[in-house]
Amino acid sequence: MVIKTQGLILKQRNVGEKDKFITVLSRDRGVIEASARGVRSVKSKILSGTQPLCFSDLTLYEGKSSFVVNDAQVLESFYNIRLDIEKTALASYFCELLGFIVPSEEEAEGYLRLALNTLSYLCTDSRSPLFLKTVFEWKLMCLSGFAPDVTGCDSCGESDGEEFYFYPAEGVIRCRGCAVSGEQVRFALVKPVLAALRFMTQADLKRLFQFKLEEKALAYLNTITEYYTLYHCGRGFHSLDFYKNLPRAPQ
Ligand SMILES: [Zn+2]
Incomplete structure (x- = not known):
């Protein structure tokens, strides 16, 4: 199932060479963890939107045990x-x-x-x-x-x-x-x-x-x-x- 929500990225944890896990305070599901695949390659479209402290528009795929980030667009970066x-x-x-x-x-x-x-x-x-x-x-x-x-x-x-x-x-x-x-x-x-x-x-x-x-x-x-x-x-x-x-x- 795909869900759209907005959330504040609270933290990230690198996994392998290109992936990371993010913890998000989401509007609809509270605090959730989601994996962001391929996000650490320079070409990734979800690189900015999954940075800690970004408030982002998120499209997540809800798997059996965790979420996967399909899309993440920055709404506010608190630069x-x-x-x-x-x-x-x-x-x-x-x-x-x-x-x-x-x-x-x-x-x-x-x-x-x-x-x-x-x-x-x-x-x-x-x-x-x-x-x-x-x-x-x-x-x-x-x-x-x-x-x-x-x-x-x-x-x-x-x-x-x-x-x-x-x-x-x-x-x-x-x-x-x-x-x-x-x-x-x-x-x-x-x-x-x-x-x-x-x-x-x-x-x-x-x-x-x-x-x-x-x-x-x-x-x-x-x-x-x-x-x-x-x-x-x-x-x-x-x-x-x-x-x-x-x-x-x-x-
Ligand atoms: Zn008293």
């Missing part, structure tokens, strides 16, 4: 990301996370839109990489069924106090009066950070990137979103380690 090592590293982390989290065999419109919107912003300089990492991690966890409840205190319902704590293991917040200390990891939330968590949880994909936070608060918010992501994935990611270990100019 500007490739010119910057920090952006490239961050995009690789996004791709690795998506490959791990998004299920197969179901439509993935929400995941795909989140990925494409984030990469589009990463292409421009209108949002910082750290801001995009924060928003992407949080919304990805929300989409994949780990949406925390940050509306009010998990114990008493208080929603407007001065001091709250976020408990990543349970995905809840508690007010100062109800906060339990002890062994559990928890993050103290000042008002702007809690407001940002609430906004990212509730905002649809159109509004998601429309908020601002000052630099220190953003760095702290990112500590929370990264911890939450890795905790619920139950693992670390090489691409994240690489991104974090990049030499950066002193601030």
